[in-house]
Amino acid sequence: MEAGTLVVDVISIVAAALLGFASGSLSAYIVYRMVIVKQQLLITKPLKGRKTTRARNRYIVFEALTSDRIQLEQLNNAIIDTMRKLYGELGLATTRIRLIDYNEDRRRGIVRVRREYKMHALAxxxxxxxxxxxxxKLIPLTVTGTLKRAKRVLEL
Structure with a gap:
């Protein structure tokens, strides 16, 4: 199916729904056509010449001020729970926050987050x-663009 035919199908479906012809068997036909249109929209190829941009991450190096010993899994769960409480499930999914590394002896760690949500992670x-x-208490030490640099700061 070509792009022009796809547009005509979408327009005819919307027009039928707006005119109120969606009754009985016509209603089932419209739903069927909408499913087909949706499937074909999902399998369309990207335009040639356009490059897709990959998501850029930021790495936040932090230090944990505590007298107790904290394990990596405990800290990871606490960060995820706090993100969920503050920003909800959608915020948790879009930020893609993740505890990359945590040194229990030095009490320092690295958190990875999408570049656009760096301030959310700092919060x-x-x-x-x-x-x-x-x-x-978690104190951010620095924000870097590469994991290599973050690990270098982690070892200082």
């Missing part, structure tokens, strides 16, 4: 006060 680190019943 999360500020709001996080408790991890598995242990009081903790």
């Amino acid at each position: 999360i680190l500020g709001f996080l006060r408790e991890v598995s019943g242990k009081r903790v």
Whole structure:
């Protein structure tokens, strides 16, 4: 099916729905056509010459101020729960926040987040006060664009 035919199908479906002809068997036909149009929209090829941009990440190196020992899984769950409480499921999914590394001895870690949501992640680190019943304060040290640089800062 070509793009012109696809546009005509979409217009005819919308026109039929607006004119109120969607009754009985015509209603089933319209739903059937909408499913076909949706499937064909999903399998269309990208335009030639256009490059897709990959999502850029930022890496936040932080230090945990606490007297207790915190494990990587506990900290990861606490960060995800705090993100969910503040920004909801959609915010959690769009930021793609993830604890990459955490050194339990030095109490330093790296969080990866999408570039557009860097400030959201910094807010999360500020709001996080408790991890598995242990009081903790996370202090961001630096924000980098590469994991290599973040690991270098983590080892300082």
